[in-house]
Amino acid sequence: MKLLxxxxxxxxxxxxxxxxKVDSFLNHQMDVALFAEMGxxxxxxxxxxxxxxxxxxxxxxxxxxxxxxxxFGVPVVFAKxxxxxxxxxxxxxxxxxxxxxxxxxxxxxxKRFLGPDDxxxxxxxxxxxxxxxxxxLSIVRQAxxxxxxxxxxxxxxxxxxxxxxxxxxxxxxxxxxxxRMDADTGEIVFRGE
Amino acid sequence: MKLLxxxxxxxxxxxxxxxxKVDSFLNHQMDVALFAEMGxxxxxxxxxxxxxxxxxxxxxxxxxxxxxxxxFGVPVVFAKxxxxxxxxxxxxxxxxxxxxxxxxxxxxxxKRFLGPDDxxxxxxxxxxxxxxxxxxLSIVRQAxxxxxxxxxxxxxxxxxxxxxxxxxxxxxxxxxxxxRMDADTGEIVFRGE
Numbered sequence: 001m002k003l004l005x006x007x008x009x010x011x012x013x014x015x016x017x018x019x020x021k022v023d024s025f026l027n028h029q030m031d032v033a034l035f036a037e038m039g040x041x042x043x044x045x046x047x048x049x050x051x052x053x054x055x056x057x058x059x060x061x062x063x064x065x066x067x068x069x070x071x072f073g074v075p076v077v078f079a080k081x082x083x084x085x086x087x088x089x090x091x092x093x094x095x096x097x098x099x100x101x102x103x104x105x106x107x108x109x110x111k112r113f114l115g116p117d118d119x120x121x122x123x124x125x126x127x128x129x130x131x132x133x134x135x136x137l138s139i140v141r142q143a144x145x146x147x148x149x150x151x152x153x154x155x156x157x158x159x160x161x162x163x164x165x166x167x168x169x170x171x172x173x174x175x176x177x178x179x180r181m182d183a184d185t186g187e188i189v190f191r192g193e
Numbered sequence: 194m195k196l197l198x199x200x201x202x203x204x205x206x207x208x209x210x211x212x213x214k215v216d217s218f219l220n221h222q223m224d225v226a227l228f229a230e231m232g233x234x235x236x237x238x239x240x241x242x243x244x245x246x247x248x249x250x251x252x253x254x255x256x257x258x259x260x261x262x263x264x265f266g267v268p269v270v271f272a273k274x275x276x277x278x279x280x281x282x283x284x285x286x287x288x289x290x291x292x293x294x295x296x297x298x299x300x301x302x303x304k305r306f307l308g309p310d311d312x313x314x315x316x317x318x319x320x321x322x323x324x325x326x327x328x329x330l331s332i333v334r335q336a337x338x339x340x341x342x343x344x345x346x347x348x349x350x351x352x353x354x355x356x357x358x359x360x361x362x363x364x365x366x367x368x369x370x371x372x373r374m375d376a377d378t379g380e381i382v383f384r385g386e
Contacts, residue, residue: 023303024305024306025268028270028271028273028302028303028306029268029269029270029306030259030262030268030269030270030271031268032259032262032263032268032269033263033266035259036263058251058252058255059251059252059255059271059273059274062251062252062255062256062259063255063256063258063259063269063271065256066223066225066228066255066256066259066260067259067260067263069223069225070225070226070229070260070263073226075218075222075223075224075225076222076223076225076256077221077222077223078221078223078252078256080221080252081252109221110216110221112217113217113221113222
């Protein structure tokens, strides 16, 4: 998606350790007009699938998912990262490995909100090694729901998450795939360029 | 806001300990069409203020803030609850007391995203004792920005957060104010009824 690529080039910054900072428009300050364009693009790409629910994970996926959901006309469910006193008993859970922060954490979704009648699109801001996406896929499958696919704003093409999902037969729609980037020069190259 | 009150009566549930469960449409599964109506209502109520940025707090405020921001045509910034390896140095911070989970936590916003030229509307899902709102107000003031006001979906009128903000001269627009509720009978009474 050209618009997102241009925005990454203009406002993104490459940091050592494979970090792409896009927090001025994607995951700290959030440009909701851009999110609406992203939602329209996913809607176009998943037009053949009867998506009736969007699943994402807190925190930075929620804004993108909610604005995109306006385009699809469906509700959003977000997986919670920690046990909350307000959560009732019956939950699907999955373990997610975090490479950014280190360690593992649990994600959970109440069973009431996902079931066999659902066709679920998973949305998130980043796909790197695929930990979050695999956790969310596990939850959709535990629910017996149909996986419409996975949509991410930015795929780090130089990490294995995208290939892992594609090899597993998951339909993946990444709006921008960073093929390589260089913290010294600031260069960012997208796949297909 | 009648639509939200009706939804709370239909799908909300009162639990012991002053807990109002609205997670089927507000803060776990999220009805984004309802959020859009809420955004229009806040837009109407704050029509006289030149809001140019919306500030919220992760996680459950983000969806509401982003959909509402579509109505205002402004970006969203969300305060992060924990130190992240991807956050740069210069941040505003505030301590927030959590009554739901117990204890205190830090919230932080990068200084790049709030400054003296901003007129900031603070949005969140709940206002109970006011801990999160006070933390966000502190951050807006640290930035030297103008506080447009605070908008919450549900104010627990039987707890002190709303009165604290009003006494402090903060403009507060709560879309539904629960005057009292009863976990035994399930009764929910809104202010002004």
